[in-house]
Amino acid sequence: MILDAKIPSGAIQNKWDQYRAEMKLVNPANKRKYKILVVGTGLAGASAAASFGELGYNVETFTYNDSPRRAHSIAAQGGINAAKNYQNDGDSIYRLFYDTVKGGDFRSREANIYRLAQVSNNIIDQCVAQGVPFAREYGGYLSNRSFGGAQVSRTFYARGQTGQQLLLGAYSALSRQIGAKTVKSHVRKEMLDIVIINGQARGIITRDLTNGKIESHWGDAVCLATGGYGNVFFLSTNAQACNVTATYRAYKKGALFANPCFTQIHPTCIPVSGDHQSKLTLMSESLRNDGRIWVPKNRDDKRPPNQIPEDDRDYYLERKYPSFGNLSPRDISSRAAKEVCDDGRGVSNTGYGVYLDFSDAINRLGRSVIEERYGNLFEMYERIVGTDPYKEPMMIYPASHYTMGGLWVDYNLMSTIPGLHVLGEANFSDHGANRLGASALMQGLADGYFVIPYTIGHYFASNKFDKVTTDHPEFKKAEEEAREKINKILSLKGKKTPTAFHRELGKVMWDKVGMGRNEDGLKEALQLIPQIREEFWQNLTVTGTNEDLNIVLEKALRVADFLEFAEVLAWDALERRESCGAHFREEFQYPDGEAKRDDENFTHVAAWEYTGVGNKPVRHQEELVFENVKLAVRSYK
Amino acid sequence: MKLTLKIWRQKNFNDKGGFVDYTLNDVSEDMSFLEMLDVLNESLIIEGKEPIAFDHDCREGICGACSLLINGVPHGPEKATTTCQLHMRKFKDGQTIWVEPFRSKAFPVIKDLVVDRSAFDRIMQVGGFVAVNTGSSPDANATPIPKKNAELAMDAAACIGCGACVAACPNGAAMLFVSAKISQLALLPQGQAERKKRALDMVKQMDDEGFGYCSNYYECEAACPKSVSVRFIAMLNREYLNATMLK
Numbered sequence: 114m115i116l117d118a119k120i121p122s123g124a125i126q127n128k129w130d131q132y133r134a135e136m137k138l139v140n141p142a143n144k145r146k147y148k149i150l151v152v153g154t155g156l157a158g159a160s161a162a163a164s165f166g167e168l169g170y171n172v173e174t175f176t177y178n179d180s181p182r183r184a185h186s187i188a189a190q191g192g193i194n195a196a197k198n199y200q201n202d203g204d205s206i207y208r209l210f211y212d213t214v215k216g217g218d219f220r221s222r223e224a225n226i227y228r229l230a231q232v233s234n235n236i237i238d239q240c241v242a243q244g245v246p247f248a249r250e251y252g253g254y255l256s257n258r259s260f261g262g263a264q265v266s267r268t269f270y271a272r273g274q275t276g277q278q279l280l281l282g283a284y285s286a287l288s289r290q291i292g293a294k295t296v297k298s299h300v301r302k303e304m305l306d307i308v309i310i311n312g313q314a315r316g317i318i319t320r321d322l323t324n325g326k327i328e329s330h331w332g333d334a335v336c337l338a339t340g341g342y343g344n345v346f347f348l349s350t351n352a353q354a355c356n357v358t359a360t361y362r363a364y365k366k367g368a369l370f371a372n373p374c375f376t377q378i379h380p381t382c383i384p385v386s387g388d389h390q391s392k393l394t395l396m397s398e399s400l401r402n403d404g405r406i407w408v409p410k411n412r413d414d415k416r417p418p419n420q421i422p423e424d425d426r427d428y429y430l431e432r433k434y435p436s437f438g439n440l441s442p443r444d445i446s447s448r449a450a451k452e453v454c455d456d457g458r459g460v461s462n463t464g465y466g467v468y469l470d471f472s473d474a475i476n477r478l479g480r481s482v483i484e485e486r487y488g489n490l491f492e493m494y495e496r497i498v499g500t501d502p503y504k505e506p507m508m509i510y511p512a513s514h515y516t517m518g519g520l521w522v523d524y525n526l527m528s529t530i531p532g533l534h535v536l537g538e539a540n541f542s543d544h545g546a547n548r549l550g551a552s553a554l555m556q557g558l559a560d561g562y563f564v565i566p567y568t569i570g571h572y573f574a575s576n577k578f579d580k581v582t583t584d585h586p587e588f589k590k591a592e593e594e595a596r597e598k599i600n601k602i603l604s605l606k607g608k609k610t611p612t613a614f615h616r617e618l619g620k621v622m623w624d625k626v627g628m629g630r631n632e633d634g635l636k637e638a639l640q641l642i643p644q645i646r647e648e649f650w651q652n653l654t655v656t657g658t659n660e661d662l663n664i665v666l667e668k669a670l671r672v673a674d675f676l677e678f679a680e681v682l683a684w685d686a687l688e689r690r691e692s693c694g695a696h697f698r699e700e701f702q703y704p705d706g707e708a709k710r711d712d713e714n715f716t717h718v719a720a721w722e723y724t725g726v727g728n729k730p731v732r733h734q735e736e737l738v739f740e741n742v743k744l745a746v747r748s749y750k
Numbered sequence: 751m752k753l754t755l756k757i758w759r760q761k762n763f764n765d766k767g768g769f770v771d772y773t774l775n776d777v778s779e780d781m782s783f784l785e786m787l788d789v790l791n792e793s794l795i796i797e798g799k800e801p802i803a804f805d806h807d808c809r810e811g812i813c814g815a816c817s818l819l820i821n822g823v824p825h826g827p828e829k830a831t832t833t834c835q836l837h838m839r840k841f842k843d844g845q846t847i848w849v850e851p852f853r854s855k856a857f858p859v860i861k862d863l864v865v866d867r868s869a870f871d872r873i874m875q876v877g878g879f880v881a882v883n884t885g886s887s888p889d890a891n892a893t894p895i896p897k898k899n900a901e902l903a904m905d906a907a908a909c910i911g912c913g914a915c916v917a918a919c920p921n922g923a924a925m926l927f928v929s930a931k932i933s934q935l936a937l938l939p940q941g942q943a944e945r946k947k948r949a950l951d952m953v954k955q956m957d958d959e960g961f962g963y964c965s966n967y968y969e970c971e972a973a974c975p976k977s978v979s980v981r982f983i984a985m986l987n988r989e990y991l992n993a994t995m996l997k
Binding site for chain 1 (some may be wrong): 762778780781782784785786788789791792794795796798799800801803805806807808809810811813814815828830831835836837839860862864866867868870871874875876878879880881882883884885886887888889890891893894895897900902903907910911934935938940941
């Protein structure tokens with residue numbers, strides 16, 4: 114299979130504008146003749162659906178939550194990047210492009226990233242126009258702060274709840290379209306499969322979570338905006354229901370899955386306190402603007418933090434990476450935290466924690482300034498841990514947070530299945546091997562507001578679509594398959610709950626396919642995952658029936674997909690014999706512990722093709738060409 | 751800790767429902783309320799019994815999905831804390847805890863502790879927005895907004911749409927929820943063009959959904975996990991009055 118990214122020709126700063134000038138359009142009066150299905154209503158899904166509705170398309174949105182506003186984009190905290198250069202500190206579209214390419218450790222597509230940087234400014238304009246209450250200076254103009262991997266202050270924010278405000282902006286635009294009846298909103302419905310007719314994605318199958326009904330929905334195109342698969346590690350910063358099902362089922366139907374091993378571990382999350390833990394709570398990267406990270410210099414120093422004098426503290430990020438210090442990118446900061454904890458100098462009762470200390474900033478700026486910048490985050494920490502971060506340092510530790518990998522898409526955000534488009538975290542495209550802070554919000558909205566509304570029009574205008582109804586045999590077949598799988602799960606009379614299997618899988622993934630990977634560990638994971646999966650299909654216990662709100666059945670279906678997908682992730686980690694970004698192979702590192710890339714052999718995207726459950730998938734490559742940014746060792750020293 | 755939970759179970763909307771007793775030993779103080787229910791559910795599943803259904807997702811207090819009435823108070827005893835952020839260190843060994851769904855005619859029960867809050871979405875659909883199509887916007891800094899207004903708008907915008915205000919109100923009013931969005935947009939220049947229409951349309955939808963009327967109890971503000979202030983209800987009342995009086 115040839116992976117054609119369909120990157121337009123020409124100088125990078127002109128590609129997108131030229132492409133839009135030349136692309137085919139759908140006449141305004143004809144748009145209502147097309148129906149688009151959007152699965153997932155987070156930043157990417159809601160913004161896309163709203164934009165489609167405004168343009169005049171017929172849209173149907175689907176979410177498994179009770180309302181589109183509950184998508185996990187709501188929890189994003191710190192901010193959204195844009196190349197406005199309002200701070201006059203040297204930012205530009207080119208610099209945002211460059212920082213993102215470098216931050217991704219040179220494993221992403223230049224053209225996609227340049228476009229991202231270009232439309233970043235439009236995103237801020239749109240959000241302000243929607244009434245998103247970004248932080249402002251006294252003169253009435255927008256405030257900015259810095260995020261990891263950048264030496265400019267380009268991040269726009271709304272306290273520590275930027276994701277919430279951006280999502281509510283998109284949700285309000287979506288609500289307007291639902292009220293205008295251009296969009297039909299389905300809630301508490303989970304996508305179980307996509308339907309392909311004559312080689313085009315023409316619909317989906319959903320399960321109604323309140324009564325188990327399996328339904329078919331037809332469309333002229335399908336957009337998946339279903340988020341990331343961080344929950345494959347069981348504990349992550351994702352919401353409880355976040356899962357890989359939608360993208361994984363598309364993969365099983367022929368959509369290639371790209372770079373699944375590029376999983377981001379976020380350096381500042383609240384550490385695990387016990388077995389009962391259901392998730393790891395994120396403490397925004399923005400805190401690293403003002404917080405300083407340290408551990409005791411001495412392994413035996415068990416004094417409370419406020420009693421340890423400066424000279425006995427190791428501010429290890431400032432020591433190792435002087436130019437970026439506490440604002441080093443996430444992959445580097447996470448590995449550094451793991452290093453000091455493995456060295457026995459970690460804090461917290463498990464030994465897996467480091468301090469994030471605000472005392473200097475509070476002394477310098479005063480408590481009220483810190484409160485204004487991060488108020489809700491400090492409160493959140495206190496509720497969960499029971500200590501006051503204004504008085505003692507926070508304890509934090511890395512946790513699974515974001516997934517750079519996802520379904521492969523071309524420049525039009527279309528997967529290898531014609532008509533199946535993938536947006537936001539669910540696709541692989543823009544972040545390479547490591548995502549910089551504040552760019553997920555940027556990418557989700559870029560895809561939804563400013564890319565897909567154009568490229569989907571080009572798809573419609575360039576192709577013919579037979580009329581299709583849900584009576585088509587392909588829909589019936591997919592419905593039958595879904596029912597069969599559900600019946601099979603309900604028939605299992607074992608002893609272990611879906612959560613128990615999920616936890617077991619998560620432990621294998623975290624230990625062997627987590628922050629530090631090696632050949633033996635990965636091969637072991639590839640043995641263990643099928644074993645857990647086999648036991649699942651024999652020893653699972655599920656209560657209740659399908660015809661009801663059944664939380665156990667819901668969970669079982671999601672875990673079943675994780676148990677297959679985890680293998681694809683592990684294969685990808687094994688076959689990428691280099692370290693880059695968030696993917697760290699212990700065998701490939703420099704003497705000082707930094708990631709060692711193999712540009713000669715691995716400057717490509719690995720896109721995997723399904724060949725059957727338990728079979729090694731086929732690895733395709735999309736070569737990455739860097740014409741505008743010179744490949745260099747990625748240093749933040 | 752040892753705790754006795756009295757949890758509302760209801761098969762579906764038409765089932766009468768009732769409280770069922772559950773005794774839990776070994777509840778850790780570091781557990782969140784929902785993690786405690788998870789542990790209970792795991793043991794129920796192993797025993798072949800149906801686990802307790804409840805809405806939840808982010809477990810961080812921001813999505814608004816979790817919605818339990820704990821000892822009669824929406825989200826439980828802690829101020830400005832959602833159900834999912836409530837930790838068991840706030841309870842005492844040997845305590846009895848009553849757990850119910852949010853009670854409101856406008857929030858029909860689906861099953862156990864899960865209710866249907868789509869009334870909130872329908873209110874948003876008639877006016878909780880600025881009618882600006884994608885791409886139609888001026889430069890973000892074209893219109894300065896006084897910091898004070900931006901901060902106050904953010905206070906209003908912090909509403910997570912959980913419905914605790916409705917569940918707390920003796921009249922079952924949704925005024926705090928509706929006032930939060932109306933106030934946010936009334937405070938910002940971007941919301942000015944539709945200010946009157948928004949107030950009229952959203953209040954009408956609120957009434958049509960079957961929510962009660964406001965008689966200034968202020969239970970809503972007390973129960974709100976995001977500390978949304980009743981001053982926004984005052985703002986909503988003024989917006990509505992202006993909209994009806996000054997056509």
